Amino acid sequence: xxxxxxxxxxxxxxxxxxxxxxxxxxxxxxxxxxxxxxxxxxxxxxxxxxxxxxxxxxxxxxxxxxxxxxxxxxxxxxxxxxxxxxxxxxxxxxxxxxxxxxxxxxxxxxxxxxxxxxxxxxxxxxxxxxxxxxxxxxxxxxxxxxxxxxxxxxxxxxxxxxxxxxxxxxxxxxxxxxxxxxxxxxxxxxxxxxxxxxxxxxxxxxxxxxxxxxxxxxxxxxxxxxxxxxxxxxxxxxxxxxxxxxxxxxxxxxxxxxxxxxxxxxxxxxxxxxxxxxxxxxx
Numbered sequence: 387x388x389x390x391x392x393x394x395x396x397x398x399x400x401x402x403x404x405x406x407x408x409x410x411x412x413x414x415x416x417x418x419x420x421x422x423x424x425x426x427x428x429x430x431x432x433x434x435x436x437x438x439x440x441x442x443x444x445x446x447x448x449x450x451x452x453x454x455x456x457x458x459x460x461x462x463x464x465x466x467x468x469x470x471x472x473x474x475x476x477x478x479x480x481x482x483x484x485x486x487x488x489x490x491x492x493x494x495x496x497x498x499x500x501x502x503x504x505x506x507x508x509x510x511x512x513x514x515x516x517x518x519x520x521x522x523x524x525x526x527x528x529x530x531x532x533x534x535x536x537x538x539x540x541x542x543x544x545x546x547x548x549x550x551x552x553x554x555x556x557x558x559x560x561x562x563x564x565x566x567x568x569x570x571x572x573x574x575x576x577x578x579x580x581x582x583x584x585x586x587x588x589x590x591x592x593x594x595x596x597x598x599x600x601x602x603x604x605x606x607x608x609x610x611x612x613x614x615x616x617x618x619x620x621x622x623x624x625x626x627x628x629x630x631x632x633x634x635x636x637x638x639x640x641x642x643x644x645x646x647x648x649x650x651x652x653x654x655x656x657x658x659x660x661x662x663x664x665x666x667x668x669x
Contacts, residue, residue, distance in 0.1 A: 402470035406524035434512040476510040477526045495537035507563035542640035580615040588612040
């Protein structure tokens with residue numbers, strides 16, 4: 387969750403949360419015909435998508451809308467509040483999870499939830515630059531949290547454990563998206579292909595590594611693995627399954643625990659076909 391958790395008006399909620407839930411009165415007539423909160427948020431998102439979050443400011447958004455900066459403050463009290471509304475718009479409600487509807491089990495449901503969240507992040511990498519200052523409280527962020535917790539229904543986890551599992555999975559998704567986004571931006575900035583980047587990295591290590599001091603890195607270099615870029619989907623699938631393996635270990639022996647569902651064995655060593663689910667759009 388992003389935004390400022392300070393005091394606000396009569397609701398006792400932060401200003402950003404009031405705005406996200408539509409609890410604040412808006413001007414009946416804006417200072418400029420056609421100006422609205424929705425247009426302000428859309429304009430801010432457009433700037434973030436094209437130039438990054440750092441380019442978003444009240445002045446820049448006002449300029450793109452052909453309005454004065456002060457006129458925006460009748461709708462949005464501060465940039466932190468605008469960030470929350472931008473995130474809410476880009477996040478959207480979570481898509482239905484086929485595994486929840488079919489009863490396929492907690493593991494498949496949580497996998498689909500993670501893949502859907504990753505899809506949103508990869509479409510809106512600027513979201514990852516918004517500071518996280520508190521737990522989710524906006525409508526769409528709470529809807530995603532609710533869906534993740536529903537995936538764990540029947541597992542026998544305590545409420546605290548369920549929250550911890552959701553934070554673990556969401557943190558993995560966020561970190562992977564951030565890392566991949568940074569790497570893609572670096573490759574694009576250099577104007578060369580991922581293959582050329584990896585080849586250059588392998589040559590650099592070859593000059594720096596001392597087999598006596600770095601035996602493991604030396605073996606890695608000799609294997610040729612570094613000469614081939616990883617498939618991001620495969621890497622994500624591998625990492626996510628290892629995270630879920632850990633949850634499976636936690637669930638072993640719990641009374642009333644839910645089975646992983648069709649396609650998974652009862653243990654963490656089960657062999658799975660292609661783990662990538664087909665998920666609908668997250669926004």
